[in-house]
Amino acid sequence: MANDPLADWKHQQRTTWASFTPMAVFTLPVSAHLVRVAGIQPGEAVLDVGTGTGIAALTAARAGARVTALDLTPELLAQARENAAIARHGEIVWTEGDAEQLPYPDASFDVVLSQFGHMFAPRPAQVVAEMRRVLKPQGRIAFATWPPEHMVGRMFAFLGRHAPPLPEGASPPPQWGHPATIADRLGDGFSPPFFARGAMHLPALSIPHYRMFLEQTIGPMQKLVAKLADTPERLQQFRAEFEAIAADYFVDNHVHQDYLLTRAQAR
Numbered sequence: 001m002a003n004d005p006l007a008d009w010k011h012q013q014r015t016t017w018a019s020f021t022p023m024a025v026f027t028l029p030v031s032a033h034l035v036r037v038a039g040i041q042p043g044e045a046v047l048d049v050g051t052g053t054g055i056a057a058l059t060a061a062r063a064g065a066r067v068t069a070l071d072l073t074p075e076l077l078a079q080a081r082e083n084a085a086i087a088r089h090g091e092i093v094w095t096e097g098d099a100e101q102l103p104y105p106d107a108s109f110d111v112v113l114s115q116f117g118h119m120f121a122p123r124p125a126q127v128v129a130e131m132r133r134v135l136k137p138q139g140r141i142a143f144a145t146w147p148p149e150h151m152v153g154r155m156f157a158f159l160g161r162h163a164p165p166l167p168e169g170a171s172p173p174p175q176w177g178h179p180a181t182i183a184d185r186l187g188d189g190f191s192p193p194f195f196a197r198g199a200m201h202l203p204a205l206s207i208p209h210y211r212m213f214l215e216q217t218i219g220p221m222q223k224l225v226a227k228l229a230d231t232p233e234r235l236q237q238f239r240a241e242f243e244a245i246a247a248d249y250f251v252d253n254h255v256h257q258d259y260l261l262t263r264a265q266a267r
Contacts, residue, residue: 018076023218027116029200045109047069050120061089069094072096119146119176119177138265139265179193182195188267191264197260198261211239
């Protein structure tokens with residue numbers, strides 16, 4: 001990232017997500033859905049971009065794939081290695097790196113996965129070009145993203161309204177949850193994408209419990225709460241606005257978080 005004009009911003013993102021580990025367990029069913037939609041086969045070479053704690057990577061490895069996984073945040077990779085050791089999948093190759101500058105040769109992988117990872121890379125054109133570059137001819141891309149109109153997409157839009165603006169050239173992550181935008185970004189390098197949907201159910205005793213858990217695990221929310229700590233009235237208003245959004249999705253002691261899956265074949 002030495003010559004990257006967004007290097008400083010990426011370094012901030014690298015540290016922002018270090019506390020994500022407790023949240024990652026709730027993505028286990030999403031990973032199973034993603035690997036199934038991707039059609040992972042035994043022996044295929046798979047790259048997991050933005051692997052976090054390695055849940056999608058390990059799910060693909062259990063399906064018999066030969067897995068390499070990359071993430072920007074070393075604390076999450078440390079947890080991923082621990083998860084792999086417990087699961088007895090020491091063969092997975094873990095790499096600290098940038099989704100916009102993948103450190104792999106051309107045509108290295110049969111499948112490139114990303115579970116809520118690549119969507120946080122700031123420049124969609126660059127990350128798509130890199131994912132396409134490392135795919136073998138007729139290889140597949142498959143990823144999970146958060147639609148902008150549902151809970152997590154609305155949360156990131158809410159956080160964006162309270163945070164400093166993104167750097168010039170960066171795109172908001174929830175744009176990756178819109179099928180027409182995805183099709184446009186994949187462009188001529190891929191076949192028309194296939195879409196599927198699902199929901200992640202996050203248990204919560206109350207909406208304030210849900211909010212508090214996110215304040216402890218979602219880096220951008222942590223930063224805003226810390227920034228507002230010296231202004232209690234503003235912090236109270238921030239929390240009230242967030243809880244009003246979450247109320248639409250809280251039922252039967254869980255928060256319903258809809259996601260979108262995409263699969264496409266390289267041309």
